[in-house]
Amino acid sequence: MKRRIQNLEQPSTVMDERIERSIQYMEQHYMDKVSIEQLAEAAGGMPPVAFSRLFRSETGLTPVEYLSNVRMNRAKQILNKKNSRVKEVAATVGFRSEFYFSRMFQRMAPMGL
Numbered sequence: 001m002k003r004r005i006q007n008l009e010q011p012s013t014v015m016d017e018r019i020e021r022s023i024q025y026m027e028q029h030y031m032d033k034v035s036i037e038q039l040a041e042a043a044g045g046m047p048p049v050a051f052s053r054l055f056r057s058e059t060g061l062t063p064v065e066y067l068s069n070v071r072m073n074r075a076k077q078i079l080n081k082k083n084s085r086v087k088e089v090a091a092t093v094g095f096r097s098e099f100y101f102s103r104m105f106q107r108m109a110p111m112g113l
Contacts, residue, residue: 018043019058022051023066030070031094039063071095072108 015023025042026034040051055063071093078089090101 016054016058018046018051019055022055022063026063026067026070030067030074031092033094034067036063068104068108072105075101075105 022039022043025039029038036048036052039055040046040048043051046054052063055061055066059066061069075089075093078084078092079086086102087098090098093101095101095104
C-alpha cells in the first residue's frame, strides 16, 4: 500500500517506503510515548538524524509534528462524540498533561485541524 502525498507544485508522488512504515507505526502507537529512535527503527533501522531529514523531505513536517497531527486528528474525532472529557481524550491520544494537550489543540485548530 503506497500512500500518495498531494502537493500543489507536483501532481502526486509516491512516498518512500521507510517513511510509510514509520507513519504506520505512528498510527498504531500514537497513544504511547514515541521516540525518534523508535520511528527510525520502524523505518528499517535508520540512524535517527537521517530518518528525521528523510521524513521532513517526504512529508514537509518533522516526525514530531506529524505525530502531533495524528494525535490531534484522533482527538478531534473523539471530541466530536458526546460526553467526551478533555482529560480523558488527552490521555487516550498520548498526552500526559491535559493542559499541554489543550494548548496544542488550540494552536492546531486554526490550521484546519
